[in-house]
Amino acid sequence: MNTVELMxxxxxxxxxxxxxxxxxxxxxxxxxxxxxLKYGFKGKLYPVNPAADEILGLKCxxxxxEIPDDIDLAxxxxxxxxVPRLVKECTERGIKAITVVGQGFADSDAEGKALQAExxxxxxxxxxxxxxxxxxxxxxxxxxxxxxYVQMDMKKVPTGIICQTGLFFGGLPKFPILGKGIDIGNxxxxxxxxxxxxxxxxxxxxxxxxxxxxxxDGRRFLDVAGRVAKKKPIIAIxxxxxEEAAQATQSHSGSLAGRDEVYDAAxxxxxxxxxxxAEEFDDLxxxxxxxxxxxxRGVGIITNTGGGGIMATxxxxxxNLDLAKLSPESSRELDAIAPPWQDFQNPxxxxxxxxxxxxxxxxxxxxxxxxxxxDDNIHGVIMIMPGFPLQYAPIxxxxxxxxxxxxxxxxxWLYGTDVEGLxxxxxxxxxxxxxxxxxRALNVLSRLNQYYEYLNRDDxx
Amino acid sequence: MNTVELMxxxxxxxxxxxxxxxxxxxxxxxxxxxxxLKYGFKGKLYPVNPAADEILGLKCxxxxxEIPDDIDLAxxxxxxxxVPRLVKECTERGIKAITVVGQGFADSDAEGKALQAExxxxxxxxxxxxxxxxxxxxxxxxxxxxxxYVQMDMKKVPTGIICQTGLFFGGLPKFPILGKGIDIGNxxxxxxxxxxxxxxxxxxxxxxxxxxxxxxDGRRFLDVAGRVAKKKPIIAIxxxxxEEAAQATQSHSGSLAGRDEVYDAAxxxxxxxxxxxAEEFDDLxxxxxxxxxxxxRGVGIITNTGGGGIMATxxxxxxNLDLAKLSPESSRELDAIAPPWQDFQNPxxxxxxxxxxxxxxxxxxxxxxxxxxxDDNIHGVIMIMPGFPLQYAPIxxxxxxxxxxxxxxxxxWLYGTDVEGLxxxxxxxxxxxxxxxxxRALNVLSRLNQYYEYLNRDDxx
Numbered sequence: 001m002n003t004v005e006l007m008x009x010x011x012x013x014x015x016x017x018x019x020x021x022x023x024x025x026x027x028x029x030x031x032x033x034x035x036x037l038k039y040g041f042k043g044k045l046y047p048v049n050p051a052a053d054e055i056l057g058l059k060c061x062x063x064x065x066e067i068p069d070d071i072d073l074a075x076x077x078x079x080x081x082x083v084p085r086l087v088k089e090c091t092e093r094g095i096k097a098i099t100v101v102g103q104g105f106a107d108s109d110a111e112g113k114a115l116q117a118e119x120x121x122x123x124x125x126x127x128x129x130x131x132x133x134x135x136x137x138x139x140x141x142x143x144x145x146x147x148x149y150v151q152m153d154m155k156k157v158p159t160g161i162i163c164q165t166g167l168f169f170g171g172l173p174k175f176p177i178l179g180k181g182i183d184i185g186n187x188x189x190x191x192x193x194x195x196x197x198x199x200x201x202x203x204x205x206x207x208x209x210x211x212x213x214x215x216x217d218g219r220r221f222l223d224v225a226g227r228v229a230k231k232k233p234i235i236a237i238x239x240x241x242x243e244e245a246a247q248a249t250q251s252h253s254g255s256l257a258g259r260d261e262v263y264d265a266a267x268x269x270x271x272x273x274x275x276x277x278a279e280e281f282d283d284l285x286x287x288x289x290x291x292x293x294x295x296x297r298g299v300g301i302i303t304n305t306g307g308g309g310i311m312a313t314x315x316x317x318x319x320n321l322d323l324a325k326l327s328p329e330s331s332r333e334l335d336a337i338a339p340p341w342q343d344f345q346n347p348x349x350x351x352x353x354x355x356x357x358x359x360x361x362x363x364x365x366x367x368x369x370x371x372x373x374x375d376d377n378i379h380g381v382i383m384i385m386p387g388f389p390l391q392y393a394p395i396x397x398x399x400x401x402x403x404x405x406x407x408x409x410x411x412x413w414l415y416g417t418d419v420e421g422l423x424x425x426x427x428x429x430x431x432x433x434x435x436x437x438x439x440r441a442l443n444v445l446s447r448l449n450q451y452y453e454y455l456n457r458d459d460x461x
Numbered sequence: 462m463n464t465v466e467l468m469x470x471x472x473x474x475x476x477x478x479x480x481x482x483x484x485x486x487x488x489x490x491x492x493x494x495x496x497x498l499k500y501g502f503k504g505k506l507y508p509v510n511p512a513a514d515e516i517l518g519l520k521c522x523x524x525x526x527e528i529p530d531d532i533d534l535a536x537x538x539x540x541x542x543x544v545p546r547l548v549k550e551c552t553e554r555g556i557k558a559i560t561v562v563g564q565g566f567a568d569s570d571a572e573g574k575a576l577q578a579e580x581x582x583x584x585x586x587x588x589x590x591x592x593x594x595x596x597x598x599x600x601x602x603x604x605x606x607x608x609x610y611v612q613m614d615m616k617k618v619p620t621g622i623i624c625q626t627g628l629f630f631g632g633l634p635k636f637p638i639l640g641k642g643i644d645i646g647n648x649x650x651x652x653x654x655x656x657x658x659x660x661x662x663x664x665x666x667x668x669x670x671x672x673x674x675x676x677x678d679g680r681r682f683l684d685v686a687g688r689v690a691k692k693k694p695i696i697a698i699x700x701x702x703x704e705e706a707a708q709a710t711q712s713h714s715g716s717l718a719g720r721d722e723v724y725d726a727a728x729x730x731x732x733x734x735x736x737x738x739a740e741e742f743d744d745l746x747x748x749x750x751x752x753x754x755x756x757x758r759g760v761g762i763i764t765n766t767g768g769g770g771i772m773a774t775x776x777x778x779x780x781n782l783d784l785a786k787l788s789p790e791s792s793r794e795l796d797a798i799a800p801p802w803q804d805f806q807n808p809x810x811x812x813x814x815x816x817x818x819x820x821x822x823x824x825x826x827x828x829x830x831x832x833x834x835x836d837d838n839i840h841g842v843i844m845i846m847p848g849f850p851l852q853y854a855p856i857x858x859x860x861x862x863x864x865x866x867x868x869x870x871x872x873x874w875l876y877g878t879d880v881e882g883l884x885x886x887x888x889x890x891x892x893x894x895x896x897x898x899x900x901r902a903l904n905v906l907s908r909l910n911q912y913y914e915y916l917n918r919d920d921x922x
Contacts, residue, residue, distance in 0.1 A: 030816075079817075103813055107767075108802035150847075153878050165768020167876060211768060237772070244784040245774035251804050252767030276779075278772065278876065279898050306568075306713030307626025307672060311698070311739065313706035318737075323705040341569035343712050352564055355491075356540075415628060415739065417614050437740045 001096065006129055007198035009097035010138045010190070011180060013072035013145065015044040017064050017095070019086055020078035023052050030149040032075065033058065039144035039154060044069065064093045073097045075137055075147045080104040080112060083133070084119045091126020098123060099147055100133035106186045106254025107134050113254070120188050134253060135185030136166045139178060142204055146181075154178055158204055159285050162195035163211035164253045168281065180205055186254045191216055193224040200228045207288045209281050210236035210272070212263075214255025222270050229271035233288045233451050235281065236272045238263045271454040273447055280443065283435060287444040290433060291409040293455075294448040296379035298324030300372035301347035302365070308384040308415070308438070309347030315438050319446040323347070324377040333371045337364060348372070366399040373408055380445040383412040383432065390421030401429040409433075409448050411441040462557065467590055468659035470558035471599045471651070472641060474533035474606065476505040478525050478556070480547055481539035484513050491610040493536065494519065500605040500615065505530065525554045534558045536598055536608045541565040541573060544594070545580045552587020559584060560608055561594035567647045567715025568595050574715070581649050595714060596646030597627040600639060603665055607642075615639055619665055620746050623656035624672035625714045629742065641666055647715045652677055654685040661689045668749045670742050671697040671733070673724075675716025683731050690732035694749045694912050696742065697733045699724045732915040734908055741904065744896060748905040751894060752870040755910040757840035759785030760903070761833035762808035763826070769845040769876070769899075770808030776899050780907040784808070785839040791832045798828055809833070827860040834869055841906040844873040844893065851882030862890040870894075870909050872902040 018032055025031050033047055033056055046067050047060040054060050061067050064074060064086075074090045076083055080102050090098050105116035116133065123130050131137055137147030141154035148169055160180040161168050169181050180202075182195045192210060199205045208228065215221055225234060240249035240257030249257045267274045275284065299321045303309040313323050326334070326346050338344035339356040348368050354361045372378050388396065410432045414423055423434035435441035479493055486492050494508055494517055507528045508521040515521050522528050525535060525547075535551045537544055541563050551559050566577035577594060584591050592598055598608030602615035609630055621641040622629050630642050641663075643656045653671060660666045669689065676682055686695060701710035701718030710718045728735045736745065760782045764770040774784050787795070787807050799805035800817040809829050815822045833839050849857065871893045875884055884895035896902035 028822075103817065104800065104802045108804075112802055163768070165766055167766040167768045167772075213768070213771065239768070239771045239775055241775045242778040245771050245778070248767075248771045248774050248808055252771055252810070277776075277898060277900055305626055305628040306709075307624070307628045307674070307700070310674065310700045310706050310709045310713055311628075313709050314700055314702045315738075317703040317706070339565065341565045341573055343569075347709055349713070356564060361489075437738060439738055 003194050003197045004201075006097065007194055009072045010099070010131055010182070011140050011198060012143060013043055013097070015046070015069060015071050015073075016147075017046040017048055017067060017071045017074040017090075019048040019064060019074055019076045019090070021047040021049050021055055021060070022077070023049065023055055025056065031056070032077065032147060032149050035146065035148070035151045036144075038151070039146060041144045043143070043145070046071065064089050064095070067093070071095050073099065075099045075101060077101050077149065080115055080133075084115060084122055087119045087122045087128070087130070088126070091123060091128045096128050097131075098128050099131045099135065099137040101135060101137060101147070101149065103134045105133045106188065107252055116186065116188050116254070123189065130189040131182065132185040133188065135183040136169050136181075137183060139169060139181040141179050152178070158206040158289065159209065160199045160202070160205035160207075161209040161211070162192050162199075163209070164213045164255065165211060167278070168209070168211055187214075187216065193217065193220045196224045196228045196234070200231065206232060207285050208232055208234045209285065210234060212236060212238045213240055213249045213253045214257055218266065222266060225272055226270035229454065233284075234272045235284050235288075236267060236274055237276065237278070237281070238267070238274065271451075273450055275447075279440070283440050283444055284447050286433060287409070287448060288451070290430060291411075291444075291448060292407055293452040294380040294409050294445055295452055297322045297449055298377050298379045299442070299445060300324050300375070300378040300381045301384070302368050302372065302381060303347055303349055303384040304351055304386060305384065306349045306351070309349055312382055312384060312438055312442070313347060315442045318439070319442045321442060321446055321449070324375070324379070327375050327377055330371045330375045334368065337367055346378075362396050362399050365396060366404070369400050369410075370404050373404060373406065373410075378408065380408050380448065381410040382438070382441055382445065383410065384438065385412065385414055386416040387414045387419035388422050389418055390425060393422050393425040397426065397429070401426075401431045406431045409445060411435055411444055413438045413441045464655050464658045465662075467558065468655055470533045471560065471592055471643070472601050472659060473604060474504055474558070476507070476530060476532050476534075477608075478507040478509055478528060478532045478535040478551075480509040480525060480535055480537045480551070482508040482510050482516060482521070483538070484510065484516055486517065492517070493538065493608060493610050496607065496609070496612045497605075499612070500607060502605045504604070504606070507532065525550050525556065528554070532556050534560065536560045536562060538562050538610065541576055541594075545576060545583055548580045548583045548589070548591070549587070552584060552589045557589050558592075559589050560592040560596065560598040562596060562598060562608070562610065564595045566594045567649065568713055577647065577649050577715070584650065591650040592643065593646040594649060597630050597642075597644040599644070600630060600642040602640050613639070619667040619750065620670065621660045621663070621666035621668075622670040622672070623653050623660075624670075625674045625716065626672060628739070629670070629672055648675075648677065654678065654681045657685045657689045657695070661692065667693060668746050669693055669695045670746065671695060673697060673699045674701055674710045674714045675718055679727065683727060686733055687731035690915065694745075695733045696745050696749075697728060697735055698737065698739070698742070699728070699735065732912075734911060736908075740901070744901050744905055745908055747894060748870070748909060749912070751891060752872075752905075752909060753868055754913040754916075755841040755870050755906055756913055758783045758910055759838050759840045760906060761785050761836070761839040761842045762845070763829050763833065763842060764808055764810055764845040765812055765847060766845060767810045767812075770810055773843055773845060773899055773903070774808060776903045779900070780903045782903060782907055782910070785836070788836050788838055791836045794832045795829065798825060807839075823857050823860050826857060827865070830861050830871075831865050834865060834867065834871075839869065841869050841909065842871040843899070843902055843906065844871065845899065846873065846875055847877040848875045848880035849883050850879055851886060854883050854886040858887065858890070862887075862892045867892045870906060872896055872905055874899045874902045
């Protein structure tokens with residue numbers, strides 16, 4: 001069985017044994033079966049609990065050995081001490097994919113480390129592979145499957161994550177990231193590379209996210225990630241950068257954090273886009289799903305406020321972007337609508353052309369956006385505007401979003417107190433994405449450029 | 462007339478002449494008078510427009526010279542060419558405070574620069590002072606006054622800003638910052654130091670914000686800011702850091718941006734808290750208004766997710782904070798509720814004590830928060846939790862917020878999709894402030910420490 005076939009058992013199981021399933025239900029019942037029934041999972045479910053004959057209306061087996069049918073995936077939910085015995089029973093039953101949920105293995109004391117080694121040995125001997133331990137397991141919103149014992153929102157978004165924490169399993173604020181998820185936890189067996197090979201040709205996943213605490217086989221990761229990154233953007237957080245965090249890593253997933261600069265170099269080599277914070281998962285997923293790549297570093301800034309234009313210019317510098325110098329043709333077009341004393345260039349303060357020269361604001365916005373998108377020196381656009389009540393959205397932006405072709409990425413930062421209506425309206429047009437801070441908007445442009453540069457770099461390097 | 466008395470004419474005018482007031486009203490009418498009537502400004506208003514006898518029901522004068530009463534403040538709203546003549550009329554009328562709104566002065570061409578110099582000369586000769594040009598002027602929510610020609614939301618929050626852009630006059634998202642505002646625009650006369658002296662002993666202002674593009678008299682600023690910063694936190698953005706931004710600064714407010722490292726050193730010397738982004742104005746205003754200062758760099762991390770704890774440890778490093786080492790007493794108290802194999806310390810992963818040891822989650826949260834706040838090595842706390850539906854807020858947090866005294870700052874980052882309800886509930890308790898990202902939460906702790914260190918540093922330094 002190759003890696004992808006194996007990973008399908010974890011990600012697209014048709015039959016799942018829930019070994020050590022609790023009889024508790026409801027809030028804080030942590031009952032996986034209850035959640036799966038709510039999600040509407042259509043595969044077969046086999047509760048296993050030696051002390052129950054039925055749970056939530058389903059026949060309960062006292063051991064996996066009693067289950068009469070084929071089982072794609074076993075999820076072991078018991079305390080640590082009996083896990084090796086249960087893994088053994090699973091392999092004897094012919095199960096090839098096993099998720100071990102519990103904590104207290106390599107993430108804890110010597111006894112836990114020994115138990116983890118023991119269960120891996122048993123699985124190997126029996127021809128099975130393990131996700132975990134210390135994990136929520138796997139999730140696939142497209143088939144309403146999620147082995148987490150915490151109930152979650154799932155949305156069919158084309159984003160897949162491989163992580164070592166449940167933190168990213170529930171979707172972050174604003175943007176649901178969980179289309180498919182693999183929490184490899186302590187990663188005693190299944191590792192990042194296995195997950196990447198599964199996502200590599202998966203048509204349901206267009207953007208891949210990684211949350212890494214440590215890694216066993218760096219060589220294989222370089223090979224696999226370098227191959228996959230040519231097909232889909234891979235965005236990664238590597239945590240445990242500081243010494244203290246590296247210690248905490250050891251007690252969280254039993255991983256060795258490794259030298260940070262080694263990861264930096266490795267990611268650069270294989271085209272993985274390294275990010276620092278959780279909200280960058282949100283921001284970049286949204287960007288890579290909806291915006292074109294940025295084919296150069298030149299930014300055009302369109303602003304309603306001179307101060308905002310200056311702050312954005314500073315922010316371009318912070319994000320490794322350049323303030324684009326307009327072509328002479330663009331300059332002429334913009335000068336035509338500006339007051340004679342204004343040097344109307346980039347950043348383009350659209351206020352004087354409207355307030356002083358008397359051109360309607362929608363016309364000024366349209367002219368500026370169109371000129372900027374047509375200018376070869378500009379590879380991406382950021383707009384800075386105050387929030388407007390929703391009813392102004394079509395007045396201000398219809399001429400822009402209806403008539404202009406956006407072949408370069410465009411982002412907007414809206415300031416002031418009335419932001420949400422206009423922001424949602426713009427996002428629904430699919431042409432200009434809203435970000436709640438200027439730095440997040442420019443970080444997005446920067447990363448769209450970074451990935452473009454990776455795809456187009458000289459392969460001999 | 463001393464500076465504070467003069468600034469009162471701009472900030473607390475009892476009578477205002479609106480010179481060159483438009484007869485247009487409604488949306489895009491840019492009619493200051495219309496806005497002031499809506500806000501409910503109680504002072505006297507004198508429209509001045511040679512082509513009108515009445516605007517919005519008020520008698521309109523053809524010149525300031527015709528106004529029979531004393532005038533505290535004149536707001537000149539005309540195109541640039543006639544401004545020097547109107548300033549002259551104002552001084553002849555005995556007006557001491559003049560706001561010049563229009564653009565096209567030092568922010569533009571040679572003619573504009575000459576016009577600006579001319580009007581300053583006339584004002585000086587006539588004993589008047591000028592705010593602007595290129596400005597929204599002044600705003601004071603406590604008396605419903607705002608000279609901006611754009612209609613704004615105003616809230617009586619105890620925050621004052623001195624800026625060179627209208628960007629910050631309308632309040633940023635989530636947190637309204639405009640209690641009082643002074644947009645000094647091109648700062649041809651009234652400068653940051655004048656505004657600081659006004660805010661210095663103003664009981665309505667507890668936090669001062671500055672947005673600086675350039676500055677004329679650095680020596681006076683050092684003196685005044687150093688004095689004021691001992692009384693109230695001063696938070697500043699200095700823009701125009703990059704060369705390109707410095708050029709844009711010249712055409713926005715006619716300011717020379719100056720060398721960035723000089724500002725850095727000056728701010729450090731006089732205790733001004735330098736920040737980079739607009740949202741830090743929101744974040745830090747909220748923090749300085751509601752949280753105690755942080756009397757050391759030791760952070761306690763309480764988390765529902767091991768991954769979150771590791772990421773927060775990395776983030777502490779980024780924000781010049783330390784992961785606190787627990788006292789032996791604290792360690793004993795926490796060990797008592799953890800599973801035997803867990804090294805339950807800092808960052809404190811509260812999941813195993815609840816999930817494995819079976820202690821109710823509210824009890825675990827309470828014990829951890831109480832232990833952390835009592836530990837002398839911990840000077841501030843960050844919590845990391847998933848969002849919960851609002852009805853769980855009192856179940857989870859009542860034992861914490863009702864019984865525990867918070868003499869150290871506590872912030873929370875909530876992840877997942879159901880965040881808003883719990884966030885608002887926590888903020889209403891006034892004990893734990895919510896921030897939408899982990900880095901923003903830790904930046905707040907860092908700045909609360911930075912200001913504490915300034916207030917307590919050796920004055921001989």
